[in-house]
Amino acid sequence: xxxxxxxxxxxxxxxxxxxxxxxxxxxxxxxxxxxxxxxxxxxxxxxxxxxxxxxxxxxxxxxxxxxxxxxxxxxxxxxxxxxxxxxxxxxxxxxxxxxxxxxxxxxxxxxxxxxxxxxxxxxxxxxxxxxxxxxxxxxxxxxxxxxxxxxxxxxxxxxxxxxxxxxxxxxxxxxxxxxxxxxxxxxxxxxxxxxxxxxxxxxxxxxxxxxxxxxxxxxxxxxxxxxxxxxxxxxxxxxxxxxxxxxxxxxxxxxxxxxxxxxxxxxxxxxxxxxxxxxxxxxxxxxxxxxxxxxxxxxxxxxxxxxxxxxxxxxxxxxxxxxxxxxxxxxxxxxxxxxxxxxxxxxxxxxxxxxxxxxxxxxxxxxxxxxxxxxxxxxxxxxxxxxxxxxxxxxxxxxxxxxxxxxxxxxxxxx
Numbered sequence: 001x002x003x004x005x006x007x008x009x010x011x012x013x014x015x016x017x018x019x020x021x022x023x024x025x026x027x028x029x030x031x032x033x034x035x036x037x038x039x040x041x042x043x044x045x046x047x048x049x050x051x052x053x054x055x056x057x058x059x060x061x062x063x064x065x066x067x068x069x070x071x072x073x074x075x076x077x078x079x080x081x082x083x084x085x086x087x088x089x090x091x092x093x094x095x096x097x098x099x100x101x102x103x104x105x106x107x108x109x110x111x112x113x114x115x116x117x118x119x120x121x122x123x124x125x126x127x128x129x130x131x132x133x134x135x136x137x138x139x140x141x142x143x144x145x146x147x148x149x150x151x152x153x154x155x156x157x158x159x160x161x162x163x164x165x166x167x168x169x170x171x172x173x174x175x176x177x178x179x180x181x182x183x184x185x186x187x188x189x190x191x192x193x194x195x196x197x198x199x200x201x202x203x204x205x206x207x208x209x210x211x212x213x214x215x216x217x218x219x220x221x222x223x224x225x226x227x228x229x230x231x232x233x234x235x236x237x238x239x240x241x242x243x244x245x246x247x248x249x250x251x252x253x254x255x256x257x258x259x260x261x262x263x264x265x266x267x268x269x270x271x272x273x274x275x276x277x278x279x280x281x282x283x284x285x286x287x288x289x290x291x292x293x294x295x296x297x298x299x300x301x302x303x304x305x306x307x308x309x310x311x312x313x314x315x316x317x318x319x320x321x322x323x324x325x326x327x328x329x330x331x332x333x334x335x336x337x338x339x340x341x342x343x344x345x346x347x348x349x350x351x352x353x354x355x356x357x358x359x360x361x362x363x364x365x366x367x368x369x370x371x372x373x374x375x376x377x378x379x380x381x382x383x384x385x386x387x388x389x390x391x392x393x394x395x396x397x398x399x400x401x402x403x404x405x406x407x408x409x410x411x412x413x414x415x
Contacts, residue, residue: 011098012099013093014041015045015086016044017105017106021215022295029185030100031063033370035063035064043067044086044106045067047070048071071109072105086110087114095119097120102123112150120156122157127165128143130172131165134289152178157380159181160182162313162317163181163317164312182372185298185364187366189279189302190279193280208240208282209241210241211242212241214286214288214296217248229341233262236342236345241266242266242267242269244272282350284296284306288310288312291312294314304354304360306354308344310327323356325357326340
């Protein structure tokens with residue numbers, strides 16, 4: 001157990017609406033970490049958009065309670081029902097020492113409360129809606145006003161996942177004394193899959209492989225990468241692109257690939273986990289329009305891969321321009337992204353960036369994220385926190401996460 005015998009077991013209510021992407025990953029990792037550290041964890045998730053793999057993993061952790069509660073992404077009258085049912089869960093399954101909401105919908109529902117005994121409430125946005133540069137002035141006013149109201153008056157601690165998100169929170173009026181920064185943590189992605197993944201997609205072993213992992217959504221901007229690759233494909237015949245992900249833009253991206261005649265150079269798939277595919281990449285590319293602190297960035301950094309990132313939230317946390325990769329402007333104009341891709345064709349430059357990336361690969365660990373979050377929990381309750389020692393539960397946590405990422409699994413080569 002990862003807490004001193006003099007400190008009582010914490011009872012935690014963790015609530016999440018979306019199950020995909022980084023917020024889902026963080027939720028699973030945090031619930032697992034707190035349960036393994038001896039705390040009681042009740043996890044509430046929404047089945048409306050839940051991915052089957054997320055639900056399966058959440059139920060396999062061994063939490064005290066896993067409760068589905070319908071929450072919708074869009075605001076509407078159904079939020080009243082969701083809020084009321086969440087209050088009933090807090091009453092009937094409690095009492096809880098802390099309530100922790102993740103992402104905007106769960107964050108709002110957990111922070112709106114009735115008068116009575118106060119239970120400290122934490123909120124992790126996983127990227128404020130107002131960080132989206134394409135959001136209009138009306139949307140910025142509405143969403144920013146809601147975040148300011150809730151953050152200023154109804155939040156005991158707001159946990160930002162990067163310095164960029166912290167600065168944004170301050171800019172929309174959330175008091176600094178309510179804010180903390182805890183960078184997401186990851187385990188090193190599985191290695192020794194480079195050859196198998198390349199063979200699976202019929203990519204030459206000596207190809208210069210650019211890789212993308214993420215949801216096919218407007219936020220992740222996969223079309224920017226296709227447009228840039230079209231510009232460099234003829235100049236760099238050794239260059240290939242592998243895109244791992246699903247989402248509403250996937251058909252449009254596949255159509256862009258066909259129209260460019262690049263079906264033999266660009267692969268789009270989701271059958272291999274992105275965390276495994278990273279080992280096959282020479283350069284990890286993320287052209288996102290906005291982020292708070294992307295798990296893909298962290299996984300790529302933990303894999304020791306050079307990075308090519310749009311200058312969005314979290315990018316400068318893992319990337320030092322000119323050392324382990326390049327930052328490009330956050331724009332729909334693909335020319336600077338294409339120019340940066342051309343530079344990686346220099347073998348000496350790629351080798352230098354790869355060596356520096358490997359040197360930095362142990363900077364962001366899952367155990368560190370769990371330690372920092374647990375410290376915040378104890379601080380809010382006024383308890384002394386345990387020393388962050390290497391304990392058996394931390395080892396178990398890492399092993400469980402490694403099993404989840406498939407560290408020992410080789411993916412079959414397609415005939």
